[in-house]
Amino acid sequence: MPFSSSFCSLNANAIISLFVFALFCLHISFSSSAKNSKRQRIIRIPIVRPKMPSFKHFTNRSVVMDAQSFLKRKFGGLTKHRRNLNGPMSGNSMGQWSLPSDQNEPNSLQLIDYGNTQYFGTILIGFPPQQFQVLFDTGSSNLWVPCKGCNDSACLTHRQFSCHNSVGCQMAGQDFDIVYGTGSASGVLLQDVVCFGNLSVSLCTNTTQKFGCSMSEPGDVFSNAAFDGILGMAWNSISTDAAVQPLAQIFENDDCEEKVFAFWLNKDDFGDDPRGAKGGQMTLCGTDKSRYKEPIFWIPLIATDYWRISIDSVSVFFPRSNAVGVSLMGRPMSAILDTGTSLIAGPPSVVNAINAQIGAQDFAFGWLSLNCDLLDSLPTIVFTLSGHNFSFSPRDYVLQTGPVSCLSGFTAVELSANLWILGDVFIAKYYSIFDHANKRIGLAEAEG
Numbered sequence: 001m002p003f004s005s006s007f008c009s010l011n012a013n014a015i016i017s018l019f020v021f022a023l024f025c026l027h028i029s030f031s032s033s034a035k036n037s038k039r040q041r042i043i044r045i046p047i048v049r050p051k052m053p054s055f056k057h058f059t060n061r062s063v064v065m066d067a068q069s070f071l072k073r074k075f076g077g078l079t080k081h082r083r084n085l086n087g088p089m090s091g092n093s094m095g096q097w098s099l100p101s102d103q104n105e106p107n108s109l110q111l112i113d114y115g116n117t118q119y120f121g122t123i124l125i126g127f128p129p130q131q132f133q134v135l136f137d138t139g140s141s142n143l144w145v146p147c148k149g150c151n152d153s154a155c156l157t158h159r160q161f162s163c164h165n166s167v168g169c170q171m172a173g174q175d176f177d178i179v180y181g182t183g184s185a186s187g188v189l190l191q192d193v194v195c196f197g198n199l200s201v202s203l204c205t206n207t208t209q210k211f212g213c214s215m216s217e218p219g220d221v222f223s224n225a226a227f228d229g230i231l232g233m234a235w236n237s238i239s240t241d242a243a244v245q246p247l248a249q250i251f252e253n254d255d256c257e258e259k260v261f262a263f264w265l266n267k268d269d270f271g272d273d274p275r276g277a278k279g280g281q282m283t284l285c286g287t288d289k290s291r292y293k294e295p296i297f298w299i300p301l302i303a304t305d306y307w308r309i310s311i312d313s314v315s316v317f318f319p320r321s322n323a324v325g326v327s328l329m330g331r332p333m334s335a336i337l338d339t340g341t342s343l344i345a346g347p348p349s350v351v352n353a354i355n356a357q358i359g360a361q362d363f364a365f366g367w368l369s370l371n372c373d374l375l376d377s378l379p380t381i382v383f384t385l386s387g388h389n390f391s392f393s394p395r396d397y398v399l400q401t402g403p404v405s406c407l408s409g410f411t412a413v414e415l416s417a418n419l420w421i422l423g424d425v426f427i428a429k430y431y432s433i434f435d436h437a438n439k440r441i442g443l444a445e446a447e448g
Contacts, residue, residue, distance in 0.1 A: 126166030144212030
């Protein structure tokens with residue numbers, strides 16, 4: 001049924017429907033009248049980061065191979081107008097943690113870092129709103145969730161969207177089919193309202209927002225996942241079926257004072273809480289100035305597909321040395337800032353040289369171990385982006401997985417076009433601002 005003002009003039013005999021529609025009209029009317037106040041509101045989304053996995057976790061061959069193949073599936077076929085979505089790892093491939101039951105901030109959306117690699121949180125779809133936990137992914141551009149009527153195990157173990165129970169839901173008249181390498185999802189495209197936040201504080205699209213409603217999720221890729229679906233945060237040029245991603249529609253509707261979203265990741269230890277420590281924060285429509293130090297360095301995008309920028313060089317600087325840094329790149333390369341990757345991944349020729357310089361030794365299935373006692377003697381790694389230097393000390397790029405066990409935060413993955421993926425290790429050091437309006441990324445030293 002089309003969404004319009006005609007909802008408010010239904011047959012008088014449909015008392016229950018009229019009541020629901022009236023609430024819907026009131027909701028839309030309030031959203032419209034509150035537009036100016038919405039444009040000034042910054043939505044703060046707390047991130048809960050789970051406890052660091054045990055050292056044994058990193059010696060599990062299936063875990064490591066899944067992680068490596070995930071990156072290759074996600075970015076290995078990179079082209080400017082790639083049509084397939086990027087896929088997540090299977091739900092049990094990077095460990096599982098129970099989710100926190102409490103919400104410290106009642107007016108904010110809880111965001112979870114699952115398996116220390118991917119962030120997910122709650123969104124609302126339709127009216128009355130139906131709640132879903134979706135993976136927030138800056139490396140893809142489509143939204144999909146399981147659909148009512150899907151009988152695959154992956155659907156039955158997750159929330160399912162009911163178009164029948166939403167007054168504004170419409171069929172878009174298209175099918176969708178998304179391939180993830182070892183997994184896939186297919187179904188129909190729907191149109192409805194999508195909201196970030198909760199009933200009291202939220203930002204919403206209009207009811208023309210397209211999203212996939214999955215009727216088939218064969219295999220085990222999604223069966224054990226802690227999230228219901230995926231919400232892409234990259235650019236529309238890589239979306240399937242010409243669908244505008246929800247954040248892009250919110251920005252196009254001029255609902256934000258600043259058309260940006262930003263991530264701050266807590267660099268502190270994870271602590272002993274098995275549910276996870278305070279992991280950080282994502283903001284929509286602005287930044288949290290308490291989470292970074294000025295200045296912000298702005299880096300232009302080299303393409304509006306992923307959040308893709310250019311790397312001028314990568315250099316190594318040893319302590320107590322007057323020598324200039326050793327450059328490890330012969331020419332500029334490209335990089336994607338990706339919230340769905342936990343390490344810094346890059347071309348083997350460069351990453352292997354970095355790991356050799358820091359004394360990392362082969363440990364298991366591609367992981368490289370370090371002597372934790374030697375951290376202070378290790379070099380600083382400097383990424384030069386658009387003429388600005390971004391440095392990483394050993395304590396920034398080394399993962400301490402136990403009292404005496406350390407692993408390198410750099411991993412070698414052969415991707416197309418000498419591509420780098422700048423994941424959590426990078427974002428934890430530098431507050432990352434994704435600026436839609438100006439097609440750029442802002443980086444500032446994180447604090448707090």
